[in-house]
Amino acid sequence: MNKEVKFHPLNFLMIALGTAIYAFGFVNFNMVNHLAEGGVSGITLIFHALFKINPAYTQILLNVPLFILGVKIFGKRGMIYTIHGTVCLSIFIWLFQRMSMSIDLAHDTLIAALLAGIFAGIGGGIVFRFGGTTGGGDIIGRYFEQKKGFALGQTLFVFDILVLTLSLSYIDIQHMMYTVIASFVFSQVVAVVQNGGYTVRGMLIISSKYAAISQKITDEIGRGATYLKAEGVYSGQDTKVIYVVLSPIQVQAVKGILAEIDPDAFVSIINVHEVIGSGFTYTEDLNL
Numbered sequence: 001m002n003k004e005v006k007f008h009p010l011n012f013l014m015i016a017l018g019t020a021i022y023a024f025g026f027v028n029f030n031m032v033n034h035l036a037e038g039g040v041s042g043i044t045l046i047f048h049a050l051f052k053i054n055p056a057y058t059q060i061l062l063n064v065p066l067f068i069l070g071v072k073i074f075g076k077r078g079m080i081y082t083i084h085g086t087v088c089l090s091i092f093i094w095l096f097q098r099m100s101m102s103i104d105l106a107h108d109t110l111i112a113a114l115l116a117g118i119f120a121g122i123g124g125g126i127v128f129r130f131g132g133t134t135g136g137g138d139i140i141g142r143y144f145e146q147k148k149g150f151a152l153g154q155t156l157f158v159f160d161i162l163v164l165t166l167s168l169s170y171i172d173i174q175h176m177m178y179t180v181i182a183s184f185v186f187s188q189v190v191a192v193v194q195n196g197g198y199t200v201r202g203m204l205i206i207s208s209k210y211a212a213i214s215q216k217i218t219d220e221i222g223r224g225a226t227y228l229k230a231e232g233v234y235s236g237q238d239t240k241v242i243y244v245v246l247s248p249i250q251v252q253a254v255k256g257i258l259a260e261i262d263p264d265a266f267v268s269i270i271n272v273h274e275v276i277g278s279g280f281t282y283t284e285d286l287n288l
Helices: 009-031 038-053 055-097 109-129 137-148 152-165 173-194 210-221 249-262
Strands: 200-206 227-230 237-247 268-272
Touching: 009 038, 009 055, 009 109, 038 055, 038 137, 038 152, 055 137, 109 173, 109 268, 152 173, 200 210, 200 249, 210 237, 210 249, 237 249, 249 268
Parallel strands: none
Antiparallel strands: 200 237, 200 268, 227 237
């Protein structure tokens, strides 16, 4: 029996908002200032420069083959969101080209590149956060993220570089370098927006004084901790590893506790992309 696939209206709305922000930057900063773009959007600019084809149209045409890959990656729900995002992007690109709007940047291409990256990153991050993509390179990026474990922003950045190399067919080296800056800004901003600005850390602490350390973490910082059973490879002795999730400020406090109780404790600090479940309120733990 097939389960009914449910769609959330808020997701459609936010994906549309994200594509609108992306398209605004694409038209008013990339196209106006003769900056290239990464991904399929960059390929549409190549067609626009060489053959005068509107990017709004090629955006749809180039994504059709990638929709097949998207079905295998995202399933029905994800594919519907992806098609929605791609169509919305093309519509907004078409609309913004017909709006009379002039943004005075004093002919500063660097500012234009930074704004292009920021708008694309915010827009793309919103789309990703609500389960969609804008097609093209986004589908490829999500594929490597889900199947290969690569960071989304890094995958998109590499793909952008490949497209930018092809963009030398219509832009000079100077404009390409500005575009690389925009692509880098995009990769950073999209990761922040997608993860909600999360900067949570996980700490793995190995110490013979684990009981005293965990008790002090609970008493002084107010964080719960978990014991993980472990065995030393060299000693062969059973021990307990403390695992605790902390804000960056609390990480420094735990380091102070370790320096006081066991300066020789072995500590591994890892990035935590998201915390789900009771017992961790992010805004409170950041003292916001």
